Amino acid sequence: MPVRPNSHRLRQGRFSEKGRAYFITAVIHQRRPVFSDWQTGRLLVAELRRVHEQGIAKSIAWVVMPDHFHWLMQLQSGSLGEVIGGIKARCTHAVNRKTGRHGPLWQSGYHDRAIRDGEDWEPFARYLINNPLRAGLVDKIGDYPLWDACWL
Template identity: 75%
Template sequence: MPTQPNSHRLRLGRYSESGRAYLITAVVHGRQPIFSDWHLGRLLVSELRRAHETNVVNSIPWVVMPDHFHWLMQLEEGNLGRVIGAIKSRCTREVNEITGRRGPLWQTGYHDRAIRDGEDLLPFARYIVANPLRAGLVDKIGDYPLWDACWL
């Protein structure tokens, strides 16, 4: 039985297309605010940057929130599921090693939204970058350390 209702359906109809932009959201298991510790959040940031620097994706903006992350990126090569799975796996190993915790860090699966050709990316980017403001974590986005955008 899945630990999350309908998590087995997350992969139905999912298709990876090189050159396509995707809005990705992944959530920490049990919504635990693991990344409230910004040092742990930097571990996830390193994995997002690794995917960009190895040309697997082209990152547009991303934000690491205490219990989830949002990432707007263009898939350059590979399979979307493998890219996200690798990031989540490496991050889990690092966080568990540093904190001494065991077990899963992430909820099963992730949410993705393929961005249509010609669709403006700016509203998605603004949504992502404004997350810490909407959550009341900071008064100015420049005060939040766990985000980046290619336009800045």
């Protein structure tokens, strides 16, 4: 697999601020639809819930798509890189164990957007929750099993 020549720039200038909300996107290696099997997707959901329950990050909303996930969260402890790296590592281990596969699960890095103070979180949550509808995976969001929002 060729290395993306600018992937190192994803990390330049990245600063983690406790209490700050972030919109995170991480993508599966080679965009394989690993999570089209919703039971495999539940392994990632378990990791998102674990960091929420441990007080590492407060989950606001998330959606697990077949080849990526979006997560709107508020960082509570640690750095963004530690939190996302830990989720990806534990998810990789669980998916590989379940499926018998080996090798990388995720593309390196992730995309994050810090939410400004006073900026409304709802448009970000609506965007990610509607992702399965836009992708044509379901006709009603209630039919999609891999999403949640704190408002429910």
